[in-house]
Amino acid sequence: MTTTPIDLPDGLEITGEIKPEHLSVLTPDALQLIVSLHRAFAGTRQERLAARKDRQARLDAGEELDFLEETKAIREDDSWKVAPPAPGLEDRRVEVTGPTYRKMTINALNSGAKVWLADQEDANTPAWDSVLGGQVNLLDSLNREIDFVSEQGKEYTLRPDEELPTIVVRPRGWHLEEKHMRIDGEIASGSLVDFALYLATAGKVQIEKGRGPYFYLPKMESHLEARLWNDVFIHAQEALGIPRGTIRATCLIETYPAAFEMEEILYELREHSAGLNAGRWDYIFSVIKTHRAKGEDWILPDRAQVTMTVPFMRAYTELLVRTCHKRGAHAIGGMSAFIPSKDEAANTKAFDQVEKDKSREANDGFDGSWVAHPGMVEACRAEFTKVLGDSPNQIDKTREDVAVTAADLLSVKDTPGEITEAGLRANISVGIQYVGAWLSGNGAAAINGLMEDAATAEISRSQVWQWLHFGVTLADTGEAVTKELVDRLIDEEVDSLPGGAAQWGTSKDLFARMATAEEYHDFLTIPAYELLD
Structure with a gap:
């Protein structure tokens, strides 16, 4: 293995190969920020991960999830709101998701979506070259210096003179590490590595272009984990001389415990908040994981039968819209996994499913939603435009008719199938x-x-x-x-x-x-x- 020489801050060791193209993101500012964030927050991160285990042990012993008594005052205080939508995030009626591989970066940016969720987490394999290569692709795309030629000779380039979707990066969750980096002998957090590399390079370009460094935050289980992210944002903005509040984050409510702390999560990130997302697939996974030690009332039927209209999923999405709009935040719907097919019957079914899914979300009050393939962008846009018209969002639809209880969120046993x-x-x-x-x-x-x-x-x-x-x-x-x-x-x-x-x-x-x-x-x-x- 050959490695391009690079000066590293004291205490930082990199064991992965460094290629010449990686140098555009392994900048002195980025590397120093990684070290600084690790030293400031590694201990708190470990405390938050330990708290997850403690809560799981209590659940295994018979405790049940509920809204927190100690944060009741935050939920009952109607005076606070999150920051207004940031530039480029006012209209989010259709967001396309996907990994930061070079070809898929170009396809996502050419899709016509309002937002591209550039995924360094669930849709990405975090091999070292992929972690760095994804950051290079993000920087190159913002500089309009990105292209790709497939093995078959097909060329991919950005469409000229067209406005690109707003990029929102999803870093790895708090539980994941970056084993190719050690700081003071300790393995680095994958979350902090992904965040710092983007903020210090492509994030700065976003600011120059009049938008900003925006993030999707995954897998959080409590408002204290959101507080940790907010502290990271403040620290990083100060370190790089970026005005406080420039960073914005949409939190995925994709763990069962987080569904009981939606308002508190918005509150912790309120100056940096861009809303909440209904991360439906991870949420179903978390329901199983959280109640793994419990009996038949918590056993779900075949995955295909656990739809968004079953009682516990319906309660979760209704509460999310109500919570976000109460606080002036965007509510973003979940990913439709259907993709176009060359088979006519399968293709018709896929588009029908996407249209029904997005129509339901738009009429429920969501401000936008996700699709997993550029070919589904227009189907999603059409359903939201039927409801939104020319308005960028429907945050003013406060859904005061919604009153979701803890029992509603816990009604897994009522799932048919x-x-x-x-x-x-x-x-x-x-x-x-x-x-x-x-x-x-x-x-x-x-x-x-x-x-x-x-x-x-x-x-x-x-x-x-x-x-x-x-x-x-x-x-x-x-x-x-x-x-x-x-x-x-x-x-x-x-x-x-x-x-x-x-x-x-x-x-x-x-x-x-x-x-x-x-x-x-x-x-x-x-x-x-x-x-x-």
């Missing part, structure tokens, strides 16, 4: 295929007409674990879910995939280990990360 062998097989097949794609460097994989990312793979392995752990009976076969059954179906599903066990062996082994372990593992991507590089 069945657990079937077909659903079990689908979880196994999708999970193994996604892990295989992730390990090969593709964090956003098209599988069976859907754009799968880490969240849907987490649902897949978590449902298998849950059904196995409680020995549920399959509705279509009458067979109990046992380890022997799961092992047999894993073998059968792998044998049915192109390449069989020879191609899918590593992903099969990892999925099987996570899905059939005696103890539940919090994140699939943590052991998967150990296999990278």
Whole structure:
């Protein structure tokens, strides 16, 4: 391995290869900011991660989630609001999501969406070259110096003279590390590395262009984790001489505990807030994970049957819109995973599903929503424009008719549906295929007409674990879910995939280990990360 020479701040060690093209983002300011943030906040980050484990232990012992008594005054105080929408974030009626791979960066920026969620988390494999390469692609795109030529010779360039979507970067969650960087001997936080590299390079270009460094914050479980991010923002702005409040962040409400702290999360980030997002797939994953030790009232049916209209999901989205608009914040809907198909019948179904999904969200009061493919941008835009017209958003639709209780959020047992062998097989097949794609460097994989990312793979392995752990009976076969059954179906599903066990062996082994372990593992991507590089 050859590495381009680079001066590093005292205390920083980089073990990954540094290529010449990486130097545009591994700047002195960026590297010094990483070190400064680590020294200021690594301890608090570890405290917040420990608090997650403490809460999970209490839930396992019988405690239940509820709105916090100690923050009741914040929820009942009607006087506070978040900051007004930042430049480029006034109108968010359609946001396209995707990883920062070079070709997909160009496609996203050419999509016509209002916002591009540049994903360094669930849709990205955090191999070292991908982490740095994504930052290079973001900087190059803002400088309009980006192009790509495929192996087939197809050229990709930005459309000239067209306004680009506003870029909003999703860094890795607090639980993830960047193993190729150590500060004072300690492994760096993936969150802080992704944040600092963007802010100190492309973020500065965004400010020069009249917008700003904007972020989507994933996987938070409490308002104290939001407070940590706010402290990071203040520290970083001061370090780089950026006016306080320039950074804006949309928080994904994609963990079960966070649904009970929506107002508090907005409050902690109010000077930097850009609203909340209904991260639906991770939310379903978190429902399973949070109540993994509990019985049949918490066992969800086949993944395909857990729609946005089931009671506990409906309560979650209604509360999100009500909370955001009460505080003057954007409410952004969840990702539709459907993608265009060359099969006419499948394509018609996909567009019909997207249109129904976005129509429901727009009429519920959301200000915009996500699609997973540029081909779905216009379908989403059309449904929101029917409701919004020329208005940039509908924050004034305060939804005072909504009154969601803790019991409503916890009404998982009211979810209709069945657990079937077909659903079990689908979880196994999708999970193994996604892990295989992730390990090969593709964090956003098209599988069976859907754009799968880490969240849907987490649902897949978590449902298998849950059904196995409680020995549920399959509705279509009458067979109990046992380890022997799961092992047999894993073998059968792998044998049915192109390449069989020879191609899918590593992903099969990892999925099987996570899905059939005696103890539940919090994140699939943590052991998967150990296999990278």
